[in-house]
Amino acid sequence: SQTIHQWPATLVQPVGSPLSLECTVEGTSNPNLYWYRQAAGRGLQLLFYSVGIGQISSEVPQNLSASRPQDRQFILSSKKLLLSDSGFYLCAWGGLAGGAGELFFGEGSRLTVL
């Protein structure tokens, strides 16, 4: 069966520090991968999605970046965090394009920037 792992679960970082969140998927090949951010009381905001190795689409311009160095690995990074980067980050994978299929989410990473 397919599983998705996301880490770290929580982290507290000072403003201006770098960030690296990692996500890996097991049990499937060539998944579509997603990074979302969820703010309290708001819908999930799509940050990046990837349909294959090295293929990254950015939905929101910001100081975050994403990379997909391997088929089932997706990394969210920042060189210098801002206060506004605080939030709940979710990695997800899906087998079908766009909204045609269900998404499977990781457990999330709670980021607090101080």
Place this chain on the structure above:
Amino acid sequence: SQKIEQNSEALNIQEGKTATLTCNYTNYSPAYLQWYRQDPGRGPVFLLLIRENEKEKRKERLKVTFDTTLKQSLFHITASQPADSATYLCALAEDSNYQLIWGAGTKLIIKP
């Protein structure tokens, strides 16, 4: 642009009753509409997907309806249980070329 509206107020339902949650959209009718459950501090979990040519979809105690005239989807949980308490998210996509757009969710509380 497309907007999704879910009731921001928590919905309190007595155990055993049917809970009904609403998802309204403002613009185009989506090809796909999905419902997810999210528990506090956890990632969303997929529940049901309904396509624009489907009026109703069922899964065990869950039922989703899709009314393109009203621009609305209703999500029903019959014989509700306290374990059904969670936030329920609605998401939709114009077609498979577009990514999902998400509502903010409605918190459902089932009282024993």
